[in-house]
Amino acid sequence: MAATRVRCCHSNAAFTRLPLTRHRNSPTLPISLNRVDFPTLKKLSLPIGDGSSIRKVSGSGSRNIVRAVLEEKKTEAITEVDEKGITCVMKFGGSSVASAERMKEVADLILTFPEESPVIVLSAMGKTTNNLLLAGEKAVSCGVSNASEIEELSIIKELHIRTVKELNIDPSVILTYLEELEQLLKGIAMMKELTLRTRDYLVSFGECLSTRIFAAYLNTIGVKARQYDAFEIGFITTDDFTNGDILEATYPAVAKRLYDDWMHDPAVPIVTGFLGKGWKTGAVTTLGRGGSDLTATTIGKALGLKEIQVWKDVDGVLTCDPTIYKRATPVPYLTFDEAAELAYFGAQVLHPQSMRPAREGEIPVRVKNSYNPKAPGTIITKTRDMTKSILTSIVLKRNVTMLDIASTRMLGQVGFLAKVFSIFxxxxxxxxxxxxxxxxxxxxxxxxxxxxxxxxxxELDHVVEELEKIAVVNLLKGRAIISLIGNVQHSSLILERAFHVLYTKGVNVQMISQGASKVNISFIVNEAEAEGCVQALHKSFFESGDLSELLIQPRLGNGSPVRTLQVEN
Ligand SMILES: Nc1ncnc2c1ncn2[C@@H]1O[C@H](COP(=O)(O)OP(=O)(O)O)[C@@H](O)[C@H]1O
Ligand SMILES: N[C@@H](CC(=O)OP(=O)(O)O)C(=O)O
Incomplete structure (x- = not known):
């Protein structure tokens, strides 16, 4: 990997010079300006540091110069860089780094982009997070003397030791971690309890192990790499264990740490996905299952990178979950809103919160297949051409519990709604x-x-107990939400088609909702019928010709059709 090298800093009597480097493809975007964080600098209008604000930032593509002029302090910074800084972030999920073989392939893949200097974010190897959780649950009741024999602990140890051997790296990088993990399970067995805080600490071993192995491997093949635990480099979260929310302070802290290290001694940063540090407790937190996507987009925003790549085991975001229906096809373009909605309503492919930093930083997210790097994947951006777009993807969320709550009329309608939601x-x-x-x-x-x-x-028992104080509650388990992510400007066409499919299948829809986000229509069906519905909907929407031909011509006030077909964006 090429290093960023500061070649010269001009001097100018009227101005103080500050070190500043620039983003390769974006000459006006400097990387660091003393202690000022990058996103602040990028916005140009916000106050920085001790109250100065940036008047102008400009760059010259040919000479690789970035110039920042700070208003009140009359401070100017000019730095000339002859090679590139960090250019993108690449996140590889558990399936992409499930074995030594896969780690080698990922290393090769990174090296096929010599023009990039990436930050690498890794998840735990394969199913390690699930195994850690299972091991923790077993430890609660197995007794201290049996804790070392927990099957999932053996699976985790065996996988990581085998990987280290096959990659020919020094096992000491992981042995202390494996010993500590065993100690932790004994501690859980002794206490006979697994709190959410301990659970987060327990699962953090997965990412701590995978990143140490991968960084060591890159170093053995001559690619200088440096491992980072996210909770040590400024990933600050709320103290909601198992579901921490990234706090704003994360962005400048992470940017500073990664760029400072890069400036002093360039090495590919290998960062643990999924993990953070609770701002009050200082304990390890996690960002919710699949949270490494959020780690990647957070780094992308913090560093103001040109692209965030998330590498999966599928050819991008698909028209539906391929495990439900294998004729699902890649969706080439998505907006941040569509991707967020899709993730929120259960498409495992992206973490529900992961689009937020990308949207805020306006950084494109590319979803690619590490098993099939040539596939174009999905590119997620702020806007896209919606002219012909009707339905983008069908999402299924299982294991949904529905509540019918009827007021006992002790409260007026407004009070009733407010009371119900305050309970939640x-x-x-x-x-x-x-x-x-x-x-x-x-x-x-x-x-x-x-x-x-x-x-x-x-939790359900508790909810019902509270609600029954003001209402008659009917709890209906075994439901599923089917969400149609698409262009709700054409909701009538989508609904007409969807209900025709469901009617033909004899399925009764129990509830329907059209999101205010304008990209989602959801309906609730019995879980047992849900997969069949998704398959039938997929056939109807994606496998029966070009639906845009069905768009009805808008009609004039007198009912006669207008001459040209207009489709709103
Ligand atoms: N609409 C969808 N498009 C693509 N994959 C989906 C979709 N819905 C669910 N999936 C599932 O998401 C998986 C990829 O996400 P995930 O397992 O979190 O990846 P990783 O662990 O590599 O980050 C796919 O293997 C697929 O089974
Ligand atoms: N390892 C964590 C975090 C993560 O993001 O995983 P993946 O990228 O494999 O979905 C999990 O399983 O939840």
Whole structure:
């Protein structure tokens, strides 16, 4: 990997010179200006440092110069860089680094982009996170003397030791971690409890191990790499264990640490995905399952990179989950809103919060297949051409619980709605889909943040108990949400087609909602019927010709059709 080298700093009597480097493809985007964070600098209008604001930042493509003029302090910074800085972030999920063989392929893949200097974000190897969680649950009841024999612990040890051997790297990079993991499981066995905080610490071993192995491997093949634990480099989160939210302070802290290190001693940063540090407790937190995508987009925004790449085991975001229907095809373009909605409604391919930093930083996200790098993948941007777009993807969220809540009329309608939602707020449970009538509400509960079955039941009992103080509650389990992500400007066409399919299949829709986000129509069906519905909907929307031909001509006030077909963007 080429290094960034500062060649000269001009002097000018009127100005103080500050070190500043520039982004390769974006000459006006400097990388660091003393202690000023990059996104702030990029916006140009915000106050920086001790109250100065940037008047002008300009660059020259040919001479690789970036110039920043700071208003009040009359400070100018000019730095000339003859090679590139960090250009993109590449995240590889568990499936992409599941074995030594896969790690070699990922290393080769990174090296096929010599023009890039990436930050690499890794998830835990293969199913390691699931195995860690299972090991933790078993430890609670297995007794201290049996903790070392937990099957999942052996699987984790065996996988990592075999990987280290096959990659020919020094096993000491992971042995202390494996010993510590065993100690932790013994501790859980001794305490006979697994708190959410301990659970997060437990699963953090997955990413801590995979990144250490991969960084060591890159170093053995002559690519200088440096491992980072996200919780040590400024990933600050709320203290919501198992579901931490990234706090704003993360961006400048991460940018500073990565760029300072890069400037002093360039090496490919290999960062643990999924992990953070609680701002009050200082303990390790996690960002929710699949959270490494969010780590990657956070780094992308922090460094103001030109692209965020998330490498998966599928050819991009597909028209539906390929495990439900294998004729799913890649969606070439998505907006941040569509991708966020798709993720929120259960498409495992992206973490629900991961689009937020990318959208804020306006950084394109590319979803690629590490098993098939030639496939173009999906590119996610702020806007896209929606002219012919009707339906983009069908998403299924299983294991949904629906609540029918009918008011006992002790409260007026407004008070009733407010009271119901305050109960959910107090219990920290989010609601997915809502439909209301004058005296009743139907809604579905989001199961994604609950990690174990016992917890779901516990929380449900509590919700019902609270709601029964003001309403008659009917709890309906075994439901599924089918979400149609698409151009809701054509909702009539989408609904007409969707209901025709469901009617033909004899499926009764139990609730329907059209999101205010204008990209999503959701309906609730029995879980047992849901997969069949997705398959039938996919056939109808994606396998029966060009739907845009069906768009009805808008009609004039007198009912006669207008001459040209207009499709709103
Ligand atoms: N609409 C969709 N498009 C692509 N993949 C999907 C979709 N819905 C669900 N998936 C599932 O998401 C998986 C990829 O996400 P994930 O397992 O989190 O990847 P990684 O661990 O590599 O980050 C795919 O293997 C696929 O089964
Ligand atoms: N290892 C964590 C975080 C993650 O992002 O994983 P993946 O990228 O493999 O979905 C998990 O399994 O949840």
């Amino acid at each position: 707020e107090e219990l920290g449970i989010s609601v997915d889909v809502v439909a209301t009538s004058e005296v009743s509400i139907s809604l579905t509960l989001d199961p994604s943040k609950l990690w174990s079955r016992e917890l779901i039941q516990q």
